[in-house]
Amino acid sequence: MTTTPTTHLTDTQTQALLLKLTVLADDEIILAHRDGEWTGHAPILEEDIALANIAQDELGHAGLYLSLAQTLGGSDPDRVAFWRGPDDYRNTRLVELPKGDWAFTMVRQFLYDTAEALWLEAATRSTYAPLAEIAAKAVREEKFHVQHTALWVERLALGTPESERRTQAALTELWPHAAQLFQPVEGEAELTAAGILPDLNAVHARWTDLVTRHLVDKCGLTLPDAPTTQPGRDTHTHHLAPLLEEMQSVARQHPDAEVW
Amino acid sequence: MSITDMGMVRDVTVSDAGRVTVTFTPTFSGCPALHVIRDSIEQAVRDLGVTDVEVRSTLTPPWTTDWIGDDARERLRQYGIAPPAPTGEGQLIQLDAEPTRCPRCGSLNVRMTASFGPTLCKRMYVCDNCREPFEAFKSV
Structure with missing residues (x-):
């Protein structure tokens, strides 16, 4: 594997990579929280446990990204997670929307997991060794998420008229938001040119092909029209602020605690 | 273990x-x-x-269940947890889970009842041969 030691990143590259690691972590943290909202409420106990497992993995990935960001000059991961407000979070709107019904949760998780798995798979070839190592670790875990959510989407889409209606409604609402996962951050082009980050357009094309084969060819769902231009990651819905308020409440009440 | x-x-x-x-x-x-x-x-x-x-x-090389030794696999099985199958070179996106044997009777006639279990490294099965419900290590 070709490696580019940290010291070889230019200042511009370091800043762009810091931002990229933060947006990746933000998506993981917010989605994990939404998944966690099903704990004690999922349709059956096994799914309660499954979604909690998935959320735990996503938080693990956020920890990996933020720990790497810290070596590049970023703040302590707990500070980043618990002490930033909605104006500073850079997650996609896809992950902050309320959890909705089970079909909404599974379709969102499927769209996200496939995007994450394909991005990570490409990132294992990063010329920046610390990122390639993280990707090699996380992609193994993501494989289980994709298996699980792909099966759920199939089961719901081909289940009863009611489950099909709900699954299609979820896809129709989520599809435009999913495109946001493939918006580059500022300075990303330079990192891609240097082989540090995957080519986001190539990942997007692979993702579109994969999800189309599953959702349309296998599950008989209809993809909505291609989304129009989306606002950036600094634009949130009104759903993010209450989510953060709940997620951060314990940390903010006990700022001197050593471990969460 | x-x-x-x-x-x-x-x-x-x-x-x-x-x-x-x-x-x-x-x-x-x-x-x-x-x-x-x-x-x-x-x-x-x-x-x-x-x-x-x-x-x-360290994250490199990433942990794999292939590193669990034969002796430890046998102890897992005796405890009632199906040891992980060899990981092999699976595709990134594959919908079929790896084959798993019942730790009690050894049958491959098993059904996954939950793809996630009580810990991140396990999933839940039931054996259709001897009716034993059991946990199995994921192959990672």
Whole structure:
């Protein structure tokens, strides 16, 4: 594997990579929280446990990204997670929307997991060794998420008229938001040119092909029209602020605690 | 089962000055036991009379269930947990799970009842041959 030691990143590259690691972590943290909202409420106990497992993995990935960001000059991961407000979070709107019904949760998780798995798979070839190592670790875990959510989407889409209606409604609402996962951050082009980050357009094309084969060819769902231009990651819905308020409440009440 | 049985300890070095460095790799990145494992490693080395201990974690190469030794696999099976199948070179996106045997009767006639289990590294099955419900290690 070709490696580019940290010291070889230019200042511009370091800043762009810091931002990229933060947006990746933000998506993981917010989605994990939404998944966690099903704990004690999922349709059956096994799914309660499954979604909690998935959320735990996503938080693990956020920890990996933020720990790497810290070596590049970023703040302590707990500070980043618990002490930033909605104006500073850079997650996609896809992950902050309320959890909705089970079909909404599974379709969102499927769209996200496939995007994450394909991005990570490409990132294992990063010329920046610390990122390639993280990707090699996380992609193994993501494989289980994709298996699980792909099966759920199939089961719901081909289940009863009611489950099909709900699954299609979820896809129709989520599809435009999913495109946001493939918006580059500022300075990303330079990192891609240097082989540090995957080519986001190539990942997007692979993702579109994969999800189309599953959702349309296998599950008989209809993809909505291609989304129009989306606002950036600094634009949130009104759903993010209450989510953060709940997620951060314990940390903010006990700022001197050593471990969460 | 110990962390060495699990293949999690990757390196142990002793410097000329007597400093012991233990390098381990996590099973799953979100494993909540990582802090406990780290502290336990340090304590175990201190219990040997070593005062200068460093515990490092590494992600490379990523942990795989292929590192679980034969002896440990047999103990898992006797305990009632199906050991992991060899990981092989699976595709990134595959919908079929790896074959799993019932730890009680050895049958391959088993059904997955939940693809996630009580811990990140396991999933739930039931054997359609002997009716045993059991946990199985994921192949990672």
